[in-house]
Amino acid sequence: MQFSVRDLVNEDATRISRRCWSDPRVYELEKRGIFGRSWLFLGHESQIPRAGDFVQAYMCETPVILARGEDGAIHASVNSCTHRGLPVCRADHGNTKRFVCPYHSWSYRVDGSLATIPQENTLRNKPDKSALGLQRVPRVESWRGMIFGSFDPDIVALEDYLGDMRFYLDAFFQRFPEGVEFLGAPHRWVIDANWKLPVENQLGDVNHGPFLHAALISREIQERIEELGHSVVTAPGHGATFRLMPEDTPWQEVAWGMEGLGGQLGGQEVQDWLREVQARAAQRVGPLRARMKGLTYGIYPNLSFLWSNTAFKVSHPRGPGRVEYWSWAVVPAGAPDTVKRALRTNYSSFFGPGGIIEQEDSEAWSQQYRGASIDFTDDHALYYGLGLGEEAPHPELPGLVSVTANEFYARNFFARWRDELQAVEEGA
Ligand code: FES
Numbered sequence: 524m525q526f527s528v529r530d531l532v533n534e535d536a537t538r539i540s541r542r543c544w545s546d547p548r549v550y551e552l553e554k555r556g557i558f559g560r561s562w563l564f565l566g567h568e569s570q571i572p573r574a575g576d577f578v579q580a581y582m583c584e585t586p587v588i589l590a591r592g593e594d595g596a597i598h599a600s601v602n603s604c605t606h607r608g609l610p611v612c613r614a615d616h617g618n619t620k621r622f623v624c625p626y627h628s629w630s631y632r633v634d635g636s637l638a639t640i641p642q643e644n645t646l647r648n649k650p651d652k653s654a655l656g657l658q659r660v661p662r663v664e665s666w667r668g669m670i671f672g673s674f675d676p677d678i679v680a681l682e683d684y685l686g687d688m689r690f691y692l693d694a695f696f697q698r699f700p701e702g703v704e705f706l707g708a709p710h711r712w713v714i715d716a717n718w719k720l721p722v723e724n725q726l727g728d729v730n731h732g733p734f735l736h737a738a739l740i741s742r743e744i745q746e747r748i749e750e751l752g753h754s755v756v757t758a759p760g761h762g763a764t765f766r767l768m769p770e771d772t773p774w775q776e777v778a779w780g781m782e783g784l785g786g787q788l789g790g791q792e793v794q795d796w797l798r799e800v801q802a803r804a805a806q807r808v809g810p811l812r813a814r815m816k817g818l819t820y821g822i823y824p825n826l827s828f829l830w831s832n833t834a835f836k837v838s839h840p841r842g843p844g845r846v847e848y849w850s851w852a853v854v855p856a857g858a859p860d861t862v863k864r865a866l867r868t869n870y871s872s873f874f875g876p877g878g879i880i881e882q883e884d885s886e887a888w889s890q891q892y893r894g895a896s897i898d899f900t901d902d903h904a905l906y907y908g909l910g911l912g913e914e915a916p917h918p919e920l921p922g923l924v925s926v927t928a929n930e931f932y933a934r935n936f937f938a939r940w941r942d943e944l945q946a947v948e949e950g951a
């Protein structure tokens with residue numbers, strides 16, 4: 524059946540065709556229209572502090588090496604040999620002077636330039652090695668240590684792309700004088716789901732909490748979220764949900780990091796450290812953001828941040844019905860080791876491949892993909908209309924703001940997604 528993208532998402536994005544998740548033609552358009560034109564998260568500077576450090580990354584299905592060169596600059600190169608296309612780096616992370624292809628042993632510097640071709644010794648006509656480096660990612664920029672790449676050489680500057688999301692990200696990042704640190708290599712696992720489902724979930728869906736995660740999130744907790752919760756869209760596809768705690772809230776309730784493991788995160792040293800962070804929060808991020816207690820954030824198209832359990836996650840597509848999910852535990856860079864360990868335990872108890880909340884979410888996403896793939900349901904679009912038109916500007920918070928039950932975060936995501944795919948479809 525032929526279709527056009529504008530038939531899949533209606534004007535106000537309250538009705539969304541199941542094909543958006545399941546159709547292979549949609550997926551091919553997404554590769555060019557979304558992943559070829561957006562800023563995509565590659566890694567964090569704390570993962571590659573020294574010259575020669577590297578980590579693997581992906582931009583959609585394209586494997587990328589993110590490395591720090593001898594010059595201290597950050598380089599992103601496609602992990603595919605210029606000779607016959609093999610990956611030149613197989614390690615997840617490490618430190619090296621050269622990436623050496625296993626097939627004919629061409630070697631590349633960490634900045635992606637070609638260093639040696641063993642076979643050229645016996646040849647009279649030497650190839651021009653300066654033209655045979657790894658494919659570069661044309662744009663690489665970082666903000667607050669987060670490194671992004673884009674295949675679009677003309678894309679707007681990263682700071683402009685993030686826009687007002689910086690205000691909300693800084694409510695977390697700027698709490699800590701030394702910034703944050705990504706701990707080790709990410710967890711990675713594969714889920715039978717479309718890449719947009721985890722993204723949508725973490726862009727603002729806190730409404731499933733007391734149902735899907737009933738064992739952990741009581742009705743009482745949810746009522747507090749409904750009472751204090753704010754859902755924000757700073758630009759279509761970007762969003763944040765958080766609670767704005769009342770000014771007279773005791774520090775234990777407002778402080779970030781106190782929700783782990785039944786409110787018993789770590790021992791006295793951890794508690795003291797978290798209290799100290801909260802005591803300085805107003806000074807560091809201002810009184811309004813000191814009262815913010817973050818839940819979930821989303822950066823278009825596929826980066827998520829779960830503030831409550833300090834997980835950064837990227838949803839890497841592997842076809843319409845498969846996603847390779849990457850997830851990092853993130854901790855304050857200057858924290859004592861006991862604090863970092865407690866936060867990592869808190870992260871992995873709930874998120875990552877063994878996390879109890881992650882297991883429940885993953886099952887829901889797989890089931891949704893099945894629901895999006897049922898024959899004879901082409902004319903039975905999914906409903907995205909909850910809270911239509913209730914969002915509004917706020918006197919102090921940037922973006923459009925509403926209650927958490929309003930699904931405007933998802934409508935905005937799909938409206939942007941539709942328009943970007945349509946531009947590719949129409950050859951713009
Ligand atoms: S394929 Fe890499 S050296 Fe030949």
Ligand SMILES: [Fe+2]
Pocket residue numbers: 731732735736880884
């Ligand atoms: Fe969930």
